[in-house]
Each structure stands twice: as C-alpha cells, then as structure tokens.
Amino acid sequence: MNRSTPEPLAVRVATASDAAALCALVNSAYRGDSSRRGWTTEADLLGGQRTDVAALQAFIRDSESQGSNAMLLHEDVAGPACCVQLERRGEEAYLGMLTVRPLDQGSGRGRGLLEAAERYIREVWGARAVSMTVIEQRNELIAWYERRGYHRTGQTAPFPYGDERFGEPKRPDLRFVVLRKELTA
Numbered sequence: 201m202n203r204s205t206p207e208p209l210a211v212r213v214a215t216a217s218d219a220a221a222l223c224a225l226v227n228s229a230y231r232g233d234s235s236r237r238g239w240t241t242e243a244d245l246l247g248g249q250r251t252d253v254a255a256l257q258a259f260i261r262d263s264e265s266q267g268s269n270a271m272l273l274h275e276d277v278a279g280p281a282c283c284v285q286l287e288r289r290g291e292e293a294y295l296g297m298l299t300v301r302p303l304d305q306g307s308g309r310g311r312g313l314l315e316a317a318e319r320y321i322r323e324v325w326g327a328r329a330v331s332m333t334v335i336e337q338r339n340e341l342i343a344w345y346e347r348r349g350y351h352r353t354g355q356t357a358p359f360p361y362g363d364e365r366f367g368e369p370k371r372p373d374l375r376f377v378v379l380r381k382e383l384t385a
Contacts, residue, residue, distance in 0.1 A: 208319075209312030213263065214271040214283065219256040222273065225280045226250050229299045231367065238302035240310075240341055245374060246367035251297070255365060259285060270324075272317055274309065282313045286321060293321040295332045314348060322383045329383055333357050333376035342377065350379040 214222060228234040230250040235241035242250070256271070263269040273283040281301050287294040295317055300310045321327045334342050336356070346352075359374035360366050 209274050209282075209309065209316050211272045211274050211313065211316045211320075214260055214273050215264070216257050216260050218271075218273060218280065219253050219260060221280050222271070222283050223251055223253045223256055225283060225301060226256075226297060226299045229302050229305075234302055236302075238300070238305035240300070240305055240338075241302075242335065242338070242367070245335060245337060245371065246369055248364060248368040250367060252365065270320065272313070272320060274313060274316075282309045284313055284317045286317055288321075288325050288327065291327055292329045292331060293325060293327040295321075295330050310344075311348070318381075318383055327383065329380060331378055331380040333378055335359070336375050336377050337371075337373075342379070345379050348381075350381045353378045353380050 227250050229238060229240065230242045231246065231248065232243060235243050259269055260271055263271060268288040270286045270288075271283060272286065273280050275281060278301075281304055282299055284298040285296045287296070295314075298310065298313060298317070300307075300313070318330060321330055331353070332345070332350070334345065342352075355378040357376040357378065359369065359376065361369060361374075
C-alpha cells in the first residue's frame, strides 16, 4: 500500500483505566527531554507537565456520562501510541492534545489519528466543522495542520499564565491561534 492511501488507524474511546498511561504518553510527547526525540515538542516554550492523571480521569468521566467528550487512542504492543481529546460543541467540535509517542512521530500515526478523529466527529456526532488552538510560536505544527485542510481563523486566545496545570511558560508572549476545518460527508 502506498503512503498516500494508508489504512485507517484503529482507535478506541479511552476509559478511566487508561488515564495513567495516557498521562505518561502526553507528558513524554510535549515536555522534557523525552519530547525532544520527536518534532512536536513544546519543551522550549513550556516546562512542567502538559496534563495530569486527575484531569484526564475527569475528562474521560465526562465523556462516559455525557457523551459530549471523547478521548480516542490507538495502541500497539507497547501500549498507547497516540491519543486525542475531542469536545462536542453543537454542530462543531474542538480537537485538542493530539499526541504521538515521540519516537513514532513522522510515522503517519498522527495523520491517521487526525483522520480517525475527524471521522468520529462527523459520523458519531454529526458535526460539520472542527476547531483547535495551537501555540502561535509552533509554526511547524501549524503548517502541518494547514497541509491537512485546517486554516487560521484570524482569532487568537490568551495562554493561561499562572495556571500550572498547563505548564510553566518560558517566555512572556505565548498565545494560541485558532485553526478550523470544515468537514465534508
């Protein structure tokens, strides 16, 4: 099979028992020395954690009870390889924390997970668009999303300075840009 038509990535909805493994995956991919093995690190912009087990458990509990959230994950023999958080917002959805194990970045798993998330949003929730926020200084990551059909909306959102749940900023000018994609049937 050629690279332009990969098989769909097998994903499942995470349960509360997945929270600790997902927390380790997310923090390894976004922060610290382990994240530098991949290309999507935030280690130069932020220190500290990206998330914690309690936050992931709360998100997953909301997913299970209300159906307005979902955390999708793909596993291999080593455990969770990639994951993404989804929030249902009426006819739209919000996509956040797309994570791929640092040594697997560039393997196509991120693209496969993004496609699986968009399918879930469209087929399960019937949403017509998806948005996300990305730290403005992460130009390479923004370009990656743009190559997959996302566009800058012109909107920005402030970075949550002072809230250590989101990390410890290493510079004073962080903010998010909003990206959006229309989903087709």
